[in-house]
Amino acid sequence: MREVCIIGVGMIPFGKFPEKNIEELAVPAVLEAVDDAGVPPERIQVAYCGNVYAGNCPGQRVLREAGMSGMEVVNVSNACSSGSTAVRGVWNLIAFGVYDIGLAIGVEQMSRHVSGAIPLDENDLETGQGLNMPALYAMRARRHMDRYGTTPEQLALVSVKNHEHSVHNPRAQYRKTFTVEEVLESAMICDPLTLYQCCPTGDGAAAAVICAREIADRFSDRPVTIAASALLSGRTNSEPREFSGSELTVRTARQAYEMAGIGPRDLDVLEVHDAFTIGEITHYENLGLCEPGEGGRFVEEGHTRIGGKVPVNPSGGLLSKGHPLGATGVAQMAELVWQLRGEAGPRQVTGAKVGLAHCMGGGIGGVEGAACAVHILKR
Amino acid sequence: MREVCIIGVGMIPFGKFPEKNIEELAVPAVLEAVDDAGVPPERIQVAYCGNVYAGNCPGQRVLREAGMSGMEVVNVSNACSSGSTAVRGVWNLIAFGVYDIGLAIGVEQMSRHVSGAIPLDENDLETGQGLNMPALYAMRARRHMDRYGTTPEQLALVSVKNHEHSVHNPRAQYRKTFTVEEVLESAMICDPLTLYQCCPTGDGAAAAVICAREIADRFSDRPVTIAASALLSGRTNSEPREFSGSELTVRTARQAYEMAGIGPRDLDVLEVHDAFTIGEITHYENLGLCEPGEGGRFVEEGHTRIGGKVPVNPSGGLLSKGHPLGATGVAQMAELVWQLRGEAGPRQVTGAKVGLAHCMGGGIGGVEGAACAVHILKR
Numbered sequence: 118m119r120e121v122c123i124i125g126v127g128m129i130p131f132g133k134f135p136e137k138n139i140e141e142l143a144v145p146a147v148l149e150a151v152d153d154a155g156v157p158p159e160r161i162q163v164a165y166c167g168n169v170y171a172g173n174c175p176g177q178r179v180l181r182e183a184g185m186s187g188m189e190v191v192n193v194s195n196a197c198s199s200g201s202t203a204v205r206g207v208w209n210l211i212a213f214g215v216y217d218i219g220l221a222i223g224v225e226q227m228s229r230h231v232s233g234a235i236p237l238d239e240n241d242l243e244t245g246q247g248l249n250m251p252a253l254y255a256m257r258a259r260r261h262m263d264r265y266g267t268t269p270e271q272l273a274l275v276s277v278k279n280h281e282h283s284v285h286n287p288r289a290q291y292r293k294t295f296t297v298e299e300v301l302e303s304a305m306i307c308d309p310l311t312l313y314q315c316c317p318t319g320d321g322a323a324a325a326v327i328c329a330r331e332i333a334d335r336f337s338d339r340p341v342t343i344a345a346s347a348l349l350s351g352r353t354n355s356e357p358r359e360f361s362g363s364e365l366t367v368r369t370a371r372q373a374y375e376m377a378g379i380g381p382r383d384l385d386v387l388e389v390h391d392a393f394t395i396g397e398i399t400h401y402e403n404l405g406l407c408e409p410g411e412g413g414r415f416v417e418e419g420h421t422r423i424g425g426k427v428p429v430n431p432s433g434g435l436l437s438k439g440h441p442l443g444a445t446g447v448a449q450m451a452e453l454v455w456q457l458r459g460e461a462g463p464r465q466v467t468g469a470k471v472g473l474a475h476c477m478g479g480g481i482g483g484v485e486g487a488a489c490a491v492h493i494l495k496r
Numbered sequence: 497m498r499e500v501c502i503i504g505v506g507m508i509p510f511g512k513f514p515e516k517n518i519e520e521l522a523v524p525a526v527l528e529a530v531d532d533a534g535v536p537p538e539r540i541q542v543a544y545c546g547n548v549y550a551g552n553c554p555g556q557r558v559l560r561e562a563g564m565s566g567m568e569v570v571n572v573s574n575a576c577s578s579g580s581t582a583v584r585g586v587w588n589l590i591a592f593g594v595y596d597i598g599l600a601i602g603v604e605q606m607s608r609h610v611s612g613a614i615p616l617d618e619n620d621l622e623t624g625q626g627l628n629m630p631a632l633y634a635m636r637a638r639r640h641m642d643r644y645g646t647t648p649e650q651l652a653l654v655s656v657k658n659h660e661h662s663v664h665n666p667r668a669q670y671r672k673t674f675t676v677e678e679v680l681e682s683a684m685i686c687d688p689l690t691l692y693q694c695c696p697t698g699d700g701a702a703a704a705v706i707c708a709r710e711i712a713d714r715f716s717d718r719p720v721t722i723a724a725s726a727l728l729s730g731r732t733n734s735e736p737r738e739f740s741g742s743e744l745t746v747r748t749a750r751q752a753y754e755m756a757g758i759g760p761r762d763l764d765v766l767e768v769h770d771a772f773t774i775g776e777i778t779h780y781e782n783l784g785l786c787e788p789g790e791g792g793r794f795v796e797e798g799h800t801r802i803g804g805k806v807p808v809n810p811s812g813g814l815l816s817k818g819h820p821l822g823a824t825g826v827a828q829m830a831e832l833v834w835q836l837r838g839e840a841g842p843r844q845v846t847g848a849k850v851g852l853a854h855c856m857g858g859g860i861g862g863v864e865g866a867a868c869a870v871h872i873l874k875r
Contacts (some may be wrong), residue, residue, distance in 0.1 A: 169552075173575050173617055174857060174867065177729050187747075190867060191581055192728040194571045196552050202570055206585075213592035238552055350556050350569040368566075478553060488553065488569060 120209045120330035122340035123494070125154025126451035131290040131321035131439035135228035140182040141172045143224040143322035144279040147183045154326035161326070162216040163189045165206035167199035168443035170230040175443075176222060189216075195476035197392065199223065200323065200446025201348070201490030207327045208346040210493075217329045221373070223447030225320040231318050235442070236375040251315055251393065255307035258395035262309070264410065267398065269309050271413030273300035275394035276313045276436055278422050284434025285464035290319045290439030314394040314436070321441035323448040341454045344471075345376035345493040353477070353487045365489045366403035366477060373473070373491035374405075381405035384427055385469040386456050388449035390477040391434040397421075400475060401429070404491075423466060431464045433458060446490060449474035457496040471495050500590045501719035502873070505535025505830035510700035510818035514607035516859070518550045518559040522603035522701035526562045529569035529599070533705035534715040540824070541595040542568045544585035546602040547822035549609040554822075555601060565584035568595075576771065577858035579702065579825025580601065580727070580869030586706045587725040587871075596708045602826030603701040610697050610746045614821070616739040630694055630772065634686035637774035641688070643789065646777065648688050650792030652679035654736050654773035655692045655815055662812025664843035666748045669698045669818030693815070700820035702827040706762040720833045723850075724872040725753035732856070744868045745782035745856065752852070752870040753784075760784035763806055764848040765835050767828035769856040770813040774801075779854060783870075802845055810835060825869060828853035836875040848872050 128150025129142060151158055164185075166176030176190045195202040207219035210283030234251055237244040261267045277297055283289040295303075295313055303312040322443055333340040351365040351374065381404060389404070391397035398412035406427055407415040415421065419430035432438045432452040433444060453472035455461045469492065478488030506528025508521060530537055539688060543564075545555025555569045574581040579602030586598035600615040613630055616623040627635075640646045656676055674682075674692055682691040696844035712719040728751065730744040753759055768783070777791035785806055786794040794800065800808035811817045811831040814824060832851035834840045850872065857867030 142532060173548075174573075177857075177867065178617075180729070187728065187730045188573070189727045189728070192573045192587065194553075194573065195569070206570065209594055210588060210592075213589075213594050215588055215592050238557075348568045348570070350559070352565045477558075488556065 118212050119214060120342060121208050122328055122330050122333050123325050123343045123450060123454050124328045124333050124340050125150045125156065125326035125336035126324065126454045127153060128288055128323040128451045129321060130288040130446050131319050131441060133228050134320045137226065137320065139175050139224050140178050140225050142226060142320055143179040143222055144183045145364055146322040146324040147179060147220070147222060150324035150326050156218060156326055159187050161188060161218050161220050163207060163210055164217040165203035166190065166192050167194065167203035167446060168192060168225060169194050169196065169199055171224070175224060179222060179224060195488035197390065197442050197445055198476040198478035198488045199443040199488045200448065201474070201476040201492065202446065202488065204325060204446060204450055204492060205346050205348045205490055208343055211231065211327055211329050217332055220328050221325045221447050223444040225443040226293065226320050227318045227441055228320050247279055251307040251310055254393035254395055255310045256440065258309050261395060261399065267412065267413035269301055270297055271320065271417050272309060272314060272394045272398065273297045274416045275391060275397045276300045279391060279430050279434040279436045282423060282431050282464055283437035285462065286438060287431050289433040289437050291437045298409060304358060310393055316392045316435040316440040319439040319441050321439055321444040321448065323444050324452050325447055325450045330477060339454065339458050341457045342495045343492060344495045345373040345491070347372040347376065348490045350488050362409060363399065363403050365487055366400060366475065369489040369491045370404050373493050379492040379493065383471050384473050386431060386453065386466040386472045387427065387429045388452050388474045389429050389434070390442060390475055391430055391436050397429065397434070404473070404475060407459035415457065425462060428466045431466055446476045450492065451474065453494045457494055497591050499721060500587050500594060501707055501709050502704050502829060502833050503707045503712050503716035503719050504529045504535065504705035505703065505833045506532060507667055507702040507827050507830045508843060510698050510702060510820060512540055512607050513699045516605065516699065518554050518603050518605050519557050521605060521699055522558040523562045525701040525703040526558060526601060527598070528696050529705050530701035531602050535597060535705055537564050540564065540567060540599050540691040542586060542589055542598040544600055545569065545571050545581035546573065546582035546825060547571060547604060547709070548573050548578055548777050550605060553776060554603060558601060558668050573585060575868035576769065577825055577857040577867045577869045578822040579827065580855040580871065581825065581867065583704060583825060583829055584601055584725050584727045584869055587722055587776045590706055594729050596711055597831040598706050599718065600704045600706060600826050602823040604820035604822040605699050606697045606820055607699050630686040630689055633772035633774050634689045636778065637688050638779065640774060644792065646792035648680055649676050650796050651693060651773045651777065652676045652771060652807055653795045654776045655679045657795065658809050658813040658815045661802060661810050661843055662816035664841060665724060665812050665817060666815050668812040670816045689772055695771045695814040695819040698818040698820050700823040700827065702823050702830050704826055704829045718837050720836045721874045722871060723874045724870070725750040725834060726755065727867065727869045729867050741788060742778065742782050744866055745854065748868040748870045749783050752872050756872040758761065758850065758872065762850050763852050765810060765832065765845040765851045766806065766808045767811060767831050767853045768813070769816050769854050770809055771819060776813070777806065781851060783852070783854060791836040807845045810840065810845055825855045828855065832873045836873055
């Protein structure tokens, strides 16, 4: 297996752009990534495009408008981890020598397709019982509160922290701070989750140029190594009726840590799938940042703020940066690359050398069959 | 690069099954392929699922119902070549040593999503001018008639031939013969293309177990080698306003022939993207079976019938076997495997040793940005 690195990233500011199609969303991100990489566009041999809603050949559409045509293009979807799946797909092909340089694109136009919670499949047992994503996460939160004594204030603190981070990210969809009280007093979506504890829908795009390490120096003087890439399917929950853990994240993270030869204590910065506040808390535990049940206290003690011992979601996370499904996983790469290159400005995690990105495909009614991706980046 | 082979295939009879969801369509095909391969399901390390319309994580849904969970699962789409893209994805990962055994799934539930011609994107220039797939192919047919003297009867003969083949395929959606007159007198869809010259919409699924050659003998005594796999994007038409050729198919086929170290004269049997009769005729030319402009005469002279010098679409092709988008490319693999193993019954191409499958993603308004996949199989 060859060492693989990211030599260029791009991302548009996330937001609501119902007037823009996917080409208009993604082309600026692609051009920014290619320019950042210093790679002549014709050197890019393969592109994977993560997208959920756009339909017919989004990758080819975007590349045509970017003036790039002729290469192998694969459109991938894995729900919320579609963008990470695109990164993983290109990583595979470069790590194992199929190609030398590839492009991962993530793009989503949600404004035209989704209003409110993302639709689940009508065949799901859970959906038939009236559940949707906020409700499933609310059950996780209730279970976590019941089992571990996690408090509503601890949940709210995830939102407070990520919104504080977002103020320093000019590409975040929302850039406004809230107090714990404001978070708890915002509209109740699904008890105990209030509006500011649920990620928004929105539109966005991101791109990353991925390259074999052995030729990266020809183009870039600041490559960031992808030390691990893991993508697995499995159960979202650790066991039936046990909503507070995720065997899938635990198993995927284990594979990534082994591949990178590191553990959670070696991480300097993380971008984690915080679609809802409880998600970030459980993933602290699933990713090994703290013990099971300790997630609420972990955020309360400030460990995951910028300046804390292991900052999580310096970008503002899905909660404030936004979560255009296909774009999210690639945008996580962009944030980590900027952090590891020391280019994150006022949200810079000082001296960050190792970062982890975690994305979780919404799965099938929230119970089984989801996709989880974990990438570890190093400079 | 390692040698890769197919050790098991499965396919349900294609048809219209509006009452079935994608799990119900695909699970029998998956189980048939796994059984045919003789591989314990837990040995399968990765699955790529080709699908266009099903939405959230079709591959994980199908595998959950098939009792298989935990592996890397990637859902891919490339319009009409989505199934071929799934095969290509797994081939890549095995050829370059990421995994040893994988599964390509193709599935489409069209009855619930499509009525009449498949919808194109409203942003396409061509769509804005009122064009759709039958209209685009009709323009190709008109151009071919104008430039090369191809006749309506020659177009009709493609349909006559493929429907004759389909009578011997118990898995074909339609199994009925037609005369040239009947084809020409069927309802006019878009002049010169009549109803029986357009592939039907329908539902279906297929699966293939793909394995590193070096371990295939542990499971199967009749592996079929994938001698080449090529997937590219590019222009559907050879040049602007020149609808009779496809630079994309020419270029993809060239890559596949080079990889396999063979040429069109070495082929014994082909499964070709005959979504419309003119498609098969132009692809004879694009794939090098005959000279540009000779496609009409080539079918008229009987070369591509079973018993002719290079039978094309013994399965009945998209025109009669059906074309559930995501399923088609994998179903082509199933047909070639049966042909090369000598198990095709009354539609067997005698002594077939080398087969080619060609699939064409409908592209973007028919002009640029399409996907084309060519696979060459050998026994």
